[in-house]
Amino acid sequence: MDVVVFSKNQVDVVQQELDETRTLSLHHVSYVVKQGAGPWWKGACLRPVISKTVLNQITMQLKSGQITALLGNSGSGKTSLLDVISYRSSGSVTGKVYYNNHEVTKAIIQDHASYVMQADRLLPNLTVRETLLMLLTHGSEVKIIRGISGGERRRVTIAIQLLQNPDIVLLDEPTSGLDSHTARHLVKSLADMAHNGKIVLLTIHQPSSDIFKLLDQVAILTSGELTFCGGTNELVPYFSKLGYPCPHYMNPLDHYIDLSSIDRRDPSLEVKTTERQQHFIRSFIASSINIETERTVLEDTLQSSNGKQLWSNKRTLGLSYLRVIYTIISRMNVNLFRDRKDYCSRIFFLPLYMLFILIFLGRLGNKQSSIQDRVGLMYQSATVPPFIGLLNAVALFPVQRNIFYRECRDGLYSIATFLIAYTVHIFPFLVLSTIIFSSIIYWVTGLYPTAERFGLYTATIFFLQLWGETLTVLFLGIFLDPNLANSTTALIQTAAAVIASGLLKNVATLVKPLEWLSWGFIHKYSGEILIANEFQDLEFSCESLAATCIPNGTIYLDLYYPESPDHMKRNFAVISSYCLWTLIFAMVAFKIRGIRNLY
Numbered sequence: 213m214d215v216v217v218f219s220k221n222q223v224d225v226v227q228q229e230l231d232e233t234r235t236l237s238l239h240h241v242s243y244v245v246k247q248g249a250g251p252w253w254k255g256a257c258l259r260p261v262i263s264k265t266v267l268n269q270i271t272m273q274l275k276s277g278q279i280t281a282l283l284g285n286s287g288s289g290k291t292s293l294l295d296v297i298s299y300r301s302s303g304s305v306t307g308k309v310y311y312n313n314h315e316v317t318k319a320i321i322q323d324h325a326s327y328v329m330q331a332d333r334l335l336p337n338l339t340v341r342e343t344l345l346m347l348l349t350h351g352s353e354v355k356i357i358r359g360i361s362g363g364e365r366r367r368v369t370i371a372i373q374l375l376q377n378p379d380i381v382l383l384d385e386p387t388s389g390l391d392s393h394t395a396r397h398l399v400k401s402l403a404d405m406a407h408n409g410k411i412v413l414l415t416i417h418q419p420s421s422d423i424f425k426l427l428d429q430v431a432i433l434t435s436g437e438l439t440f441c442g443g444t445n446e447l448v449p450y451f452s453k454l455g456y457p458c459p460h461y462m463n464p465l466d467h468y469i470d471l472s473s474i475d476r477r478d479p480s481l482e483v484k485t486t487e488r489q490q491h492f493i494r495s496f497i498a499s500s501i502n503i504e505t506e507r508t509v510l511e512d513t514l515q516s517s518n519g520k521q522l523w524s525n526k527r528t529l530g531l532s533y534l535r536v537i538y539t540i541i542s543r544m545n546v547n548l549f550r551d552r553k554d555y556c557s558r559i560f561f562l563p564l565y566m567l568f569i570l571i572f573l574g575r576l577g578n579k580q581s582s583i584q585d586r587v588g589l590m591y592q593s594a595t596v597p598p599f600i601g602l603l604n605a606v607a608l609f610p611v612q613r614n615i616f617y618r619e620c621r622d623g624l625y626s627i628a629t630f631l632i633a634y635t636v637h638i639f640p641f642l643v644l645s646t647i648i649f650s651s652i653i654y655w656v657t658g659l660y661p662t663a664e665r666f667g668l669y670t671a672t673i674f675f676l677q678l679w680g681e682t683l684t685v686l687f688l689g690i691f692l693d694p695n696l697a698n699s700t701t702a703l704i705q706t707a708a709a710v711i712a713s714g715l716l717k718n719v720a721t722l723v724k725p726l727e728w729l730s731w732g733f734i735h736k737y738s739g740e741i742l743i744a745n746e747f748q749d750l751e752f753s754c755e756s757l758a759a760t761c762i763p764n765g766t767i768y769l770d771l772y773y774p775e776s777p778d779h780m781k782r783n784f785a786v787i788s789s790y791c792l793w794t795l796i797f798a799m800v801a802f803k804i805r806g807i808r809n810l811y
């Protein structure tokens with residue numbers, strides 16, 4: 213075994229680093245959001261924009277080794293403060309945040325902080341062990357979806373963030389949904405973690421007096437301003453000095469949160485409590501506690517240019533790009549595999565539809581009437597696969613997307629990585645379901661009987677299904693609500709099939725604007741491929757000597773789809789690149805709409 217010998221100097225440096233208290237300082241941080249007022253139908257330009265100050269001039273300092281609770285009534289700005297610190301806010305932020313005297317950037321926060329949000333967004337079919345294993349550690353074998361309680365889900369969510377070994381831990385309502393015993397136990401663990409050198413900041417709605425004892429520092433927010441921020445031992449003496457002692461047997465936190473809030477039950481109470489609130493805010497600004505904090509934070513500000521060590525515990529995944537993609541795909545696969553309904557729908561949704569077609573059409577034969585049946589079958593072949601892609605995406609993509617939003621905000625991987633991983637994940641399922649579908653439908657209905665034509669038909673169905681799913685993913689990037697994405701994609705797919713496939717109405721007979729529009733839809737190219745692939749060289753029997761008899765498919769193509777056999781290669785190149793472009797547009801849509809802050 214190699215023995216590493218450190219010099220005294222090196223030991224001193226390490227010791228000095230360990231002894232050094234790290235700080236997260238906020239200096240006059242304000243946060244303003246803009247909201248459109250009035251009815252939505254007036255549009256963005258006509259609606260007056262109202263600015264709302266969510267946080268006003270917040271100055272506070274959090275130290276490693278301390279656990280701080282952010283308290284306040286509902287709407288006081290607790291979550292917004294965590295959002296501002298973690299670079300998740302959507303409005304305009306002024307003031308400065310420093311970590312260890314370095315002005316905080318998004319990269320610093322992503323490297324050093326973890327944010328546990330209010331909502332537990334976990335893949336339902338993974339076990340606790342697998343959920344954590346995807347972030348490389350051990351867990352239990354219980355499935356998330358049914359096997360664990362709400363409180364346990366909370367703890368898994370917290371564990372996911374802690375596994376990344378952050379220096380700063382921000383937690384929004386970590387105790388919500390937990391019974392008082394478990395909540396106390398959890399805060400105790402967080403306090404222990406803080407005492408081992410982390411900066412811990414959490415929001416709590418109704419902290420019990422047991423929890424109060426575990427805290428080192430508390431900050432009380434009201435209407436976005438501080439009425440107190442200091443050590444827990446300073447809380448009661450501070451307010452007592454202001455003339456508001458805490459009655460015996462009352463939880464001081466409950467008492468002072470109540471006193472800091474505005475009571476809107478009647479106008480006279482509202483005036484009285486607003487005056488008291490303003491008195492508290494002014495008093496705290498003038499208090500020695502706040503002046504001391506201002507002084508130390510200002511010192512940090514001045515020191516910042518000296519470049520005090522940014523703590524060494526930089527949080528990185530430490531995985532190669534391929535390893536990250538592999539981990540995401542494995543997680544998607546395991547989650548899908550565990551749910552029989554989802555797994556079967558991925559593979560058998562499309563083939564199941566074939567049963568309906570088979571019963572409806574039967575064997576096509578070569579009579580004149582089979583021309584109409586063939587066109588009908590090609591229309592179904594062009595429209596059903598994208599629709600199945602849509603159904604699968606709406607059912608299965610949103611849960612993955614919501615987890616991606618959280619992990620992307622944590623800086624774990626990018627939009628492109630996620631969408632590439634999702635496409636690779638669905639690829640084998642699309643191949644399998646397409647092959648099952650086309651192998652049966654093609655040979656049982658009796659389409660043009662060569663392997664080459666069958667292969668072309670199968671490949672077209674595959675690309676249509678892939679396009680349908682990718683297009684839905686694109687709209688799920690634009691709209692958070694899956695129903696909205698569903699209806700929009702369905703509308704586009706229907707319009708594309710009606711206008712461009714040429715299977716309902718000959719494209720050449722469309723009014724000019726619609727004819728031009730048809731060039732923009734995949735159905736124009738896939739429709740031509742499917743028809744030319746089927747009709748070229750096909751012989752039909754003429755039951756009577758009627759003038760309308762079409763003796764072979766080549767004549768039919770000349771009449772209704774001229775030149776389509778010559779366009780086969782072009783059309784095929786277009787439909788395959790359509791999928792690629794839709795995926796790229798999906799990435800752009802996610803980028804433009806931004807990574808949502810899902811609470």
Ligand SMILES: Nc1ncnc2c1ncn2[C@@H]1O[C@H](COP(=O)(O)OP(=O)(O)OP(=O)(O)O)[C@@H](O)[C@H]1O
Pocket residue numbers: 245246247264266284285286287288289290291292293302303
């Ligand atoms: N992006 C935004 N647009 C409009 N209003 C916002 C935005 N973000 C926050 N607010 C408003 O700011 C106020 C503070 O919200 P915040 O969620 O921070 O409160 P909170 O103290 O965490 O409340 P709760 O305890 O209920 O979670 C609320 O009135 C909220 O509606």
